[in-house]
Amino acid sequence: MKNTLPETGGFFARDRAMHPPALTPGYKTSVLRSPQRALISLEGTKSEITGPVFGHNMINEFDNDLIVNYAKPGEMAIGQRILVHGRVLDERGLGVAGALVEFWQANAGGRYRHKKETYLAPLDPNFGGFGRCVTDENGYYWFKTIKPGPYPWPNGVNDWRPAHIHFSVFGHGFAQRLITQMYFEGDPLIWICPIVKTIPDEEAIKRLVAPLDMNNTIPMDMRAYKFDIVLRGRRSTFFENRKEGN
Amino acid sequence: MVQPLNYLKESPSQTAGPYVHIGCTPNFTGIHGVYETDLGSGPLHNDKTRGERITIRGRVIDGSGTPLRDALIEIWQADSDGFYNSPSETRGTADPHFAGWGRCPADMTTGEFVFETIKPGRVPFNDGSLMAPHVTLWIVARGINIGLHTRMYFSDEEAANAQDPILNRIEHRVRVPTLIGKREGDTVTFDIHLQGENETVFFDI
Numbered sequence: 001m002k003n004t005l006p007e008t009g010g011f012f013a014r015d016r017a018m019h020p021p022a023l024t025p026g027y028k029t030s031v032l033r034s035p036q037r038a039l040i041s042l043e044g045t046k047s048e049i050t051g052p053v054f055g056h057n058m059i060n061e062f063d064n065d066l067i068v069n070y071a072k073p074g075e076m077a078i079g080q081r082i083l084v085h086g087r088v089l090d091e092r093g094l095g096v097a098g099a100l101v102e103f104w105q106a107n108a109g110g111r112y113r114h115k116k117e118t119y120l121a122p123l124d125p126n127f128g129g130f131g132r133c134v135t136d137e138n139g140y141y142w143f144k145t146i147k148p149g150p151y152p153w154p155n156g157v158n159d160w161r162p163a164h165i166h167f168s169v170f171g172h173g174f175a176q177r178l179i180t181q182m183y184f185e186g187d188p189l190i191w192i193c194p195i196v197k198t199i200p201d202e203e204a205i206k207r208l209v210a211p212l213d214m215n216n217t218i219p220m221d222m223r224a225y226k227f228d229i230v231l232r233g234r235r236s237t238f239f240e241n242r243k244e245g246n
Numbered sequence: 247m248v249q250p251l252n253y254l255k256e257s258p259s260q261t262a263g264p265y266v267h268i269g270c271t272p273n274f275t276g277i278h279g280v281y282e283t284d285l286g287s288g289p290l291h292n293d294k295t296r297g298e299r300i301t302i303r304g305r306v307i308d309g310s311g312t313p314l315r316d317a318l319i320e321i322w323q324a325d326s327d328g329f330y331n332s333p334s335e336t337r338g339t340a341d342p343h344f345a346g347w348g349r350c351p352a353d354m355t356t357g358e359f360v361f362e363t364i365k366p367g368r369v370p371f372n373d374g375s376l377m378a379p380h381v382t383l384w385i386v387a388r389g390i391n392i393g394l395h396t397r398m399y400f401s402d403e404e405a406a407n408a409q410d411p412i413l414n415r416i417e418h419r420v421r422v423p424t425l426i427g428k429r430e431g432d433t434v435t436f437d438i439h440l441q442g443e444n445e446t447v448f449f450d451i
Contacts, residue, residue, distance in 0.1 A: 006333045006334050006336055008334050008335060008336055011451075012253075014450065015255065016258065018255060018258055019256075019258050019259050019391070020260070020392060021321055022390070022392070024391060027261075027389070029388050029389030030390070031259075031309075031389075032309040032310055032312075032389070033308050033309070033314070033389035033390055033439070033440050033441075033449050034390075034391075034441070035394065035440055035441065035445055035446075036445060037421075037445050037447075037448075039449060039450035040416060040447055040448070040449050040450065041450045042412060042449045042450065042451045043451075045369070045412070046324075046334075046335070046358055046369050047324070047330075047369060047397075048382065048451045049334050050322075050330035050332035050334045050335055050393075051322065051331065051332055051334070051347075052322065052331070052332065052346065052347035053331070053332065054285075060281075063280075063281075068427065069280050070277075078306055089254060090254075091256060092253065092254075093252065093254055094252075096436060100284075102270055103269060104268040112265045112268060113277055114264075114265045114267065114275050115276055115354070115446045116264060116274050116354075128277055128280050129268055130268045130269045130272055130277075130280070132269075133429065143359060146314070161424050165403060166262070166265075166266070166269055167334065168262070168266075168269060168270060173332075173334060174322045174382060174384065175395075175451050177257060177393055178257065178259060178319070178393070179260065179261075179262045179266075179386050179393060180257050180258065180260045181260040190418075195261060196284075198260075198261075198391050199260075201258070204255070204258040205258070207255065207257055207258065208257065208260070220261065226405075229257050230254045230255060230256050230257045232256050233254075237332075238371075
């Protein structure tokens with residue numbers, strides 16, 4: 001980690017204007033699942049500025065290689081080979097070291113490996129569709145996968161999800177906990193997706209669209225997409241200005 | 247002109263979707279052989295953990311009264327002495343046999359979530375006064391656009407709850423019971439209502 005002292009400052013207030021509101025009728029499932037009362041504002045206490053730690057030793061060798069982590073020995077998942085890489089940063093621009101990043105996605109045909117999934121596209125016997133990694137000291141992460149396919153879903157009569165990868169990210173405090181989705185540059189489905197459109201701010205949507213990164217594309221092997229994830233920043237504790245308990 | 251602040255903006259949230267289990271609890275959805283166990287599954291304690299054993303049971307219930315069968319619930323809590331197992335815990339060292347974090351998918355039939363854990367100790371608020379024992383919860387699911395933060399306090403802590411600075415901040419006193427888990431024996435029951443008359447208090451923290 002960059003700072004040798006543990007960070008104990010509170011987190012920057014969340015800018016709710018660029019997050020989706022709870023109730024978004026265009027995404028029908030939100031209608032009965034959206035709290036209707038105002039959230040109670042709470043300055044971060046010890047219970048939210050602290051958070052669990054996950055060590056690098058919990059990660060297995062192929063946890064960040066979705067092309068092979070579910071495949072039979074010697075086989076590989078079918079689809080467009082890609083490298084997804086980037087940094088987990090906080091709003092100060094600092095890399096978040098030791099952050100657990102989990103990801104999951106549909107296969108190349110747009111089918112998820114899940115008990116409740118019924119789309120007619122076939123499963124790929126060599127593709128599980130998930131992985132994880134822990135960021136290095138600079139907040140960097142990467143994984144190999146195949147590009148997921150778009151797929152239809154029951155919302156409107158003809159709604160399709162753009163190709164996307166789900167991300168679950170832990171920072172250093174439980175208040176930073178975030179689940180989001182990564183989209184791919186140039187996908188026309190992004191701008192007509194009811195789930196994307198829950199985000200009220202076009203600039204915020206663009207922050208979820210990963211560009212093609214030719215510099216990190218591996219010749220004759222796989223294209224790269226770069227996706228940075230930004231978690232809430234926290235105040236620096238320059239000096240103690242109030243009594244801490246205990 | 248002034249210098250630019252140059253802060254980045256937090257990445258916007260998107261729903262965890264119906265298949266959150268694939269990424270977070272693959273064994274639960276029948277995908278074996280990649281992760282040995284699902285992260286955060288099983289008891290939070292081992293046989294060396296200090297503190298009183300409790301079981302937290304509950305459901306996440308939508309505006310029609312139907313339990314969500316695709317929610318994912320995470321908890322984060324202090325050890326029995328009120329210390330968090332985190333680098334940002336600067337007051338002391340937490341019980342090395344208690345990480346304090348757990349993750350449970352709602353049962354695909356009943357919607358119930360279960361955590362076997364210990365009762366947390368009291369943690370000081372920012373002004374030094376003590377908060378009542380509580381467990382922090384974070385809830386995601388299909389149809390929830392941004393993870394919901396709430397807390398569970400304990401029904402057998404009436405005196406501490408009466409002094410708790412967070413509970414005391416809630417203007418509409420009728421809503422306070424939505425944050426109190428009902429303790430019977432070693433089991434604490436905590437249903438989370440997303441909407442309706444008993445809508446749970448959720449926090450912007």
